[in-house]
Amino acid sequence: MTGNDPVYLRVVEELRAQIADGTLPPGAPIPSRAQLTQRFRVGETAARHALRVLAAEGLIIGKVGSGHYVREKSVLYPLQRCRNIDHDAPFAADMQAGGHRATWDWRSEPVKAGREIARRLRLDEADTVIRTRYVFRTDGKPMQLATSYEPAELGRAQFFPEEGTNGRKSLLARMSAAGIKITDIRESVHTRVPEPAESDLLDLPTGVHVLHVERTHWSGDRPLETSDIVVPGDRFRLVYSVPLGA
Template structure:
């Protein structure tokens, strides 16, 4: 029964966790906390069914998800093994403050204490923002300015735009909410982000930007235009500005299974 075009409603997150995600979460925890070291064998399908009391389908699905996340590698006839490169691990989750890494020796994500100042306001959408959020003519949006600091020194500016009225219905924003990224914030509002699109360019900083970032003259910035999608509609878009001389963006892409 499917005559009408797709329902114009937003995706709501399901609250009950599937069984296979329980297995995924447990194995992922073991990899993260070091119980399963790189190169160590992961229990096979048969072993997982016995260990967790799940069916073979759930066990197989869990292994597939972990492989898609890049945490383990499957070898036909041998087994699944924990992959190397634990440093890149958090990037799969696209946490905002793992997004940029200072030049030089890579510090762990915990080495730098990241803080965030923010300021929200309601504004009329510019034509550019209205297009990015697929809003009609003169719509109102919630605009939030962020200043991220690492050990007190500014490292990133961001301006986030959402359709007005999105954030009001939800719960209050926790103190560390921004460090976990917009996807977590939107999930708390019941909106399930299905895709993130980023466009990276480089340009000369505007005076206010070079002032806020304490940039010397002549330094360029990386400008990221990021949009969060829920289904086929944009729910949040933001402009992120990063000093181009001190930071780099890291993207990882797991190639299918």
């Protein structure tokens, strides 16, 4: 504001303005580090830092060997939360999200619960849980990583003894039919730096933080399933709608 702001901020603000007003449309290449140093009369450090900040904001994306580009508009991710909906809705909703072609891959395997999951599911650390890892893609781009853990005795195998079924969508519905009703969902949301595995799976550029949703489905005082949903903060917005009943 005053005039003696850090130099890199000048670069950030200029580029941000150009992206905002369309001078740099989605997909357009950002001037390279070398070009920025010349154009703005700043050092490489400032130019690089400016690019990193814009990348962290999700406005641009860096591709090694190629350059930085203005990002496409972020996709809206509606996560309906209603009393009567299928509680697997996040995935169903993804499919329709904004007319994008959405796919998800998943893989289940039995693992030891471990400390954190045991705490969340009220199990022993040594107990076996079914871990399922989803990678959700829209238009081929990885967008969301979800990992869910279910107690083995409640797990997929019981409801889908036939191996390999793409049965995720109606698992909770079948549980419900079997008399197990979800009565509460508890979530904890926070931001953090992605772990290497997550960066790999989500193809994350550096500097992008993720939104981490820890979700546990409860049936009365018995936890049924817990999951970790990791969403790149720059790509998605989680939209909750919580109808409060009549």
